[in-house]
Amino acid sequence: xxxxxxxxxxxxxxxxxxxxxxxxxxxxxxxxxxxxxxxxxxxxxxxxxxxxxxxxxxxxxxxxxxxxxxxxxxxxxxxxxxxxxxxxxxxxxxxxxxxxxxxxxxxxxxxxxxxxxxxxxxxxxxxxxxxxxxxxxxxxxxxxxxxxxxxxxxxxxxxxxxxxxxxxxxxxxxxxxxxxxxxxxxxxxxxxxxxxxxxxxxxxxxxxxxxxxxxxxxxxxxxxxxxxxxxxxxxxxxxxxxxxxxxxxxxxxxxxxxxxxxxxxxxxxxxxxxxxxxxxxxxxxxxx
Numbered sequence: 001x002x003x004x005x006x007x008x009x010x011x012x013x014x015x016x017x018x019x020x021x022x023x024x025x026x027x028x029x030x031x032x033x034x035x036x037x038x039x040x041x042x043x044x045x046x047x048x049x050x051x052x053x054x055x056x057x058x059x060x061x062x063x064x065x066x067x068x069x070x071x072x073x074x075x076x077x078x079x080x081x082x083x084x085x086x087x088x089x090x091x092x093x094x095x096x097x098x099x100x101x102x103x104x105x106x107x108x109x110x111x112x113x114x115x116x117x118x119x120x121x122x123x124x125x126x127x128x129x130x131x132x133x134x135x136x137x138x139x140x141x142x143x144x145x146x147x148x149x150x151x152x153x154x155x156x157x158x159x160x161x162x163x164x165x166x167x168x169x170x171x172x173x174x175x176x177x178x179x180x181x182x183x184x185x186x187x188x189x190x191x192x193x194x195x196x197x198x199x200x201x202x203x204x205x206x207x208x209x210x211x212x213x214x215x216x217x218x219x220x221x222x223x224x225x226x227x228x229x230x231x232x233x234x235x236x237x238x239x240x241x242x243x244x245x246x247x248x249x250x251x252x253x254x255x256x257x258x259x260x261x262x263x264x265x266x267x268x269x270x271x272x273x274x275x276x277x278x279x280x281x282x283x284x285x286x287x288x
Contacts, residue, residue: 023087030090030099034060037098038182059182062138063097064090066131066190070197071102073126074119074205081115084108096153097189112262113212120208121275124194128278131190135161138184139168147175153288155180156237158191160281191282196243198279200225202251206279211254212264213272222252237286 038056039046046053071088078085084107091100110116157165165178172178180188200210201222210218226244233241264272 023089026092027088027090030092030102031060031064033092033094034063034098037096038063041096041182041185056182059186060098062134062183062186063099063189066127066134066186067099067102067193069130070123070127070193071104073122073124074104077119077122078104078106081110081118083110083115083119101193110257112257112259113215113264114262114268116208116257117212117264117268117272120205120212121271123205124198124275124278127190128194128282131187131194132160132164134183134190135164135187136168138181138187139164141181142184143179143181144169144172144176145179147177155188156284156286156288158195158282158284161188161191161284192284192287195279195282195284198275198282199247200279201247202254204247206275207252207254209272209275211257213269215260219253222254226252232285237288239287 032053035053035056036046038059039053040056041059042055044052044055046056067090068088075085075088086105086107088102088104090102092098093100106119110119165172169178197204198206198209200206200218207218207222210221214221226247229240229244229247233239233244
């Protein structure tokens with residue numbers, strides 16, 4: 001009888017050799033898809049004129065910088081706490097922004113709530129530190145035009161975005177529209193990504209933070225949040241119904257850490273509540 005162990009072992013070895021290069025490969029593909037998305041936003045079509053793909057650079061560079069800062073925030077803090085984590089996996093997608101974001105995977109258990117909070121909050125804080133300056137730069141380059149029948153995508157607003165618009169452009173009358181520069185659009189997406197990640201559900205960043213601060217009471221907060229998303233989906237943006245369904249499939253309860261009895265220190269409690277404020281400031285009730 002011919003043994004199958006040889007081919008299986010060979011495939012496993014090949015997979016192990018290629019695994020370190022997967023994040024690089026996905027990143028390069030995501031660069032292409034986000035460049036294409038950015039060029040399409042500018043009215044160019046790189047599929048017909050490949051040389052026009054450079055027009056997507058402002059959007060793609062800004063968005064990837066924000067997403068990269070977010071994920072490497074998690075990565076470096078994980079390494080600091082001796083938690084084994086993968087490099088960020090960027091996810092290319094044929095969408096109007098060219099990506100579904102990026103993720104890292106933690107490969108070793110988190111020992112206590114202090115470590116959990118540090119890792120959970122590092123990504124959103126790092127991402128928003130890049131997103132806010134990008135937003136202000138992009139808003140200064142954006143165009144204010146007379147209001148016309150809606151064309152393109154109408155974007156919702158968050159408290160932080162509205163504040164930034166007011167700081168840069170002052171009080172805008174109702175009869176004008178703000179046409180976002182690609183850098184500002186990438187900054188807007190950065191704020192949206194921050195709020196989505198800070199939802200206090202499951203193993204999202206907000207789930208990490210909520211469990212670190214509240215322990216098992218995180219489950220109550222998660223259930224209340226899902227009910228709120230349901231009402232927002234029914235009476236507002238229907239996308240929240242889809243997002244709520246995804247969260248249910250992923251699981252809304254956060255698993256316990258190894259040494260669950262170790263409490264947070266005062267400084268980390270303050271950071272945890274500041275993360276809640278950041279969530280409220282970046283949350284967009286009707287993104288589109």
